[in-house]
């Protein structure tokens with residue numbers, strides 16, 4: 001029997017990249033997937049049409065009431081909510097002195113406040129059933145600073161600590177909450193950055209000790225572990241999945257030794 005058989009999972013940002021890969025993996029493991037995104041996409045539609053019991057809600061995660069309504073409808077229809085993955089997010093920023101207030105607000109509203117609304121929306125149901133696994137998607141940029149990161153760094157750092165807080169507050173009633181910090185993953189979000197900065201990909205691959213970008217499926221694999229019973233004693237954890245990006249610095253010694 002698949003490990004997530006009949007488990008009910010809400011996934012935000014499900015129409016693209018990491019959220020879509022989580023939706024595909026969770027469905028393959030037997031879960032009922034409820035996707036949330038501000039856009040539907042062709043890859044999502046292809047997935048949903050081939051996957052029975054899938055639902056989709058078009059909304060903006062900054063709309064707390066809309067997220068509450070989705071959680072209430074999901075609980076009404078399926079009787080429970082077992083898993084939440086918060087993958088909706090955007091990249092943006094710039095040095096603080098050059099960053100306009102509305103750009104700051106947009107990043108914090110979507111990445112941090114949107115995550116707060118997503119978590120808040122499922123808690124009543126998870127508390128009533130005394131179980132649940134919440135998986136937030138932060139970033140390596142939420143544990144280490146990055147050049148020009150400002151609002152994005154702050155939003156993802158906030159997600160890391162919000163996750164720990166939920167783990168602390170709700171652990172005794174059986175709800176686990178963990179965050180994944182992806183490194184640089186080959187998704188439309190990263191493509192936008194790479195298009196704007198042609199040298200970015202080469203630089204990131206040099207800094208990533210495995211020498212390549214990550215695949216969205218590699219984040220979905222980590223999310224699957226955290227959602228599964230194999231992670232039954234894992235909570236408040238920050239799981240870095242970054243091909244070694246944050247392991248430390250390189251200074252050309254392995255190249256000198258021929259280890260490439």
Ligand SMILES: NC(=O)c1ccc[n+]([C@@H]2O[C@H](COP(=O)([O-])OP(=O)(O)OC[C@H]3O[C@@H](n4cnc5c(N)ncnc54)[C@H](O)[C@@H]3O)[C@@H](O)[C@H]2O)c1
Nearest residue numbers: 013016017018037038060061088089139182184185187189
């Ligand atoms: N790709 C990377 O390198 C990388 C690295 C670290 C963290 N992340 C994080 O992973 C998450 C997923 O990113 P991705 O790379 O898959 O990007 P993506 O752009 O492929 O997917 C993000 C999805 O979120 C949706 N979304 C954005 N804002 C929304 C909103 N306000 N309301 C509802 N939906 C919204 C988009 O429509 C999109 O479908 C993001 O939180 C991102 O910050 C990505």
